[in-house]
Amino acid sequence: MHGSGAGAGEFARGWPIVLASLLGIGCGLAALPFYTLGVFAPHLARAFGWSVGQIMGALTITTFSLIVAGPIAGSLCDRFGTRPVALSSLVLFGLAYLSLALLGGSIVQYYLTFLVIAFAGVGTLPITFTRTVNHWFDRNRGLALGLAMMGTGLFGILCKPVLTWVIAAQGWRAGFLALGALPLVVALPACLFLFREPDGPAAVAGRMPELPGLTRSEALRTWRFWLIAVVLFPISFALAGTVPNLEGILTDHGFPPATILRLTPLIGLASIVGRLLGGWLLDRFWAPAVAFVILGMPAVSCLLLAQPGLEPGTGALAIFLIGFALGIEYDVVAFLTARYFGMRAYGAIYSLFYVCFGTGAGLAPLIFGTIRDRTHQFAPALLLAAVMLPLCSAAFLLLGRYPVAGKPQSANS
The missing domain is CATH 1.20.1250.20 (MFS general substrate transporter like domains)
Incomplete structure (x- = not known):
């Protein structure tokens, strides 16, 4: 099918x-x-x-x-x-x-x-x-x-x-x-x-x-694989460092607990919107461009959250943009894996990207917290994230056109 x-x-x-x-x-x-x-x-x-x-x-x-x-x-x-x-x-x-x-x-x-x-x-x-x-x-x-x-x-x-x-x-x-x-x-x-x-009964x-696409070893010899792998680490670091520390960031801005409790659930709602709208966009537009726009947008959030005098409305906008990007992060990686490397070794290739994303996400809360402990504010970590997100998301634009469906890819392409 x-x-x-x-x-x-x-x-x-x-x-x-x-x-x-x-x-x-x-x-x-x-x-x-x-x-x-x-x-x-x-x-x-x-x-x-x-x-x-x-x-x-x-x-x-x-x-x-x-x-x-x-x-x-x-x-x-x-x-x-x-x-x-x-x-x-x-x-x-x-x-x-x-x-x-x-x-x-x-x-x-x-x-x-x-x-x-x-x-x-x-x-x-x-x-x-x-x-x-x-x-x-x-x-x-x-x-x-x-x-x-x-x-x-x-x-x-x-x-x-x-x-x-x-x-x-x-x-x-x-x-x-x-x-x-x-x-x-x-x-x-x-x-x-x-x-x-779909092919379950045909498994022997x-x-x-065997499905069309690259093997894992062939994918590892392509520059596209390493481009995606390298940029996923800082992107996940920037997003995952912000989310677990939202309560602390808002507390540092002087928000009362009731306001924080009202704002933080926007992450979950925005992620659902991001998954649905982001998925719709991936089907209709070139995926690297969609990734650049949506994963780069939280840079605005980080800049807003780093500034003194944050207002609840501005905070809500910042949180929503972060949640929206979180909603599409894994979808983008899954989509790019299938489009650029095929389905032959999808699980093995996607799992390596997942490791890159997971490593950045695993280190981020600790490093964000350490920066907060040493500087008594989250602003330096947020400004670092604001630089990382647009620069690394822009790297997706270098991936080029999708391979022709059904045409074998060269490991050097």
């Missing part, structure tokens, strides 16, 4: 894939720890005497574990298909998350549990699901990717109030049980019945049929 059906026909056939991917990503490793650990932090601190820094260190462990686990998952998807990888990972991830309810007072046990969670849940990352969405969609690929990736934004909006209610009623251990049940009760059945490769001897 790849590339031949009309847009409406693509969604008529592919909507189960998009729905299963939305639920799989929303209930997977990309969302659960990063959106919810802050809710658990005060409860774990009271229960075990751990500092907030110690508790949030689990996210650093998770992020850097993906440097090893991500490429392994991508290669498994290319070799065996995404369905077995996704199903097995959802089961293991859910069980590993349930085990957090058994935490004692050992910080080592806590960190080791998150290490297991990272490796168990790596198959629930966008690496897996976007491969299949890319395979089912061509004319509406960008919009389909945006809808699938919307799972993280929806989870980010809904999870905190529901989780806060569960913890208030039953305690923090029940909160971990509720989260661990999501991959098993919501995502697993959806993927079991709805998620499949447990291997996926």
Whole structure:
């Protein structure tokens, strides 16, 4: 079906894939720890005497574990298909998350549990699901990717109030049980019945049929691969350093807690808008230009947030632009991977880009916080981000035209 059906026909056939991917990503490793650990932090601190820094260190462990686990998952998807990888990972991830309810007072046990969670849940990352969405969609690929990736934004909006209610009623251990049940009760059945490769029946001897495009080694010999990989690190650094520190940035500007609570959820709403509108734009315009505009726009946000005398309305605009860019970041990478390198080794290639993005995102909150500690303000870090975003986003414009569909690419092209 790849590339031949009309847009409406693509969604008529592919909507189960998009729905299963939305639920799989929303209930997977990309969302659960990063959106919810802050809710658990005060409860774990009271229960075990751990500092907030110690508790949030689990996210650093998770992020850097993906440097090893991500490429392994991508290669498994290319070799065996995404369905077995996704199903097995959802089961293991859910069980590993349930085990957090058994935490004692050992910080080592806590960190080791998150290490297991990272490796168990790596198959629930966008690496897996976007491969299949890319395979089912061509004319509406960008919009389909945006809808699938919307799972993280929806989870980010809904999870905190529901989780806060569960913890208030039953305690923090029940909160971990509720989260661990999501991959098993919501995502697993959806993927079991709805998620499949278009060529699934044609797979022979447990291997996926060969698809057009470059192998991983061929992609690594192209300048386009290294251009994308190099610019992803500073872009993710600039975006990911700002978001976790929004409360601190707004507090430094003198905003009261009620105003901060009203402004920060704009991130989740804007990310959903960014995924949908950004996906629509990717289908209709040259993707590097879309990436340059949308990923470069938060430079304005960083400049606004760095200036003294920030007003709530200006702060809302700044937060919305950041959220909008966050909504398209992974979609752009998935889209560019499929368009410039093909589907033959999509999982392996995309997972390497994911590592670049994840490394920048993992280091950013720590470095932003360190700059704040040493200078007593976030302005230097924000100004650095304001320079990084437009310069690095402009590098996408060097990628050139898409390769001709169906034409083999040269490793040197």
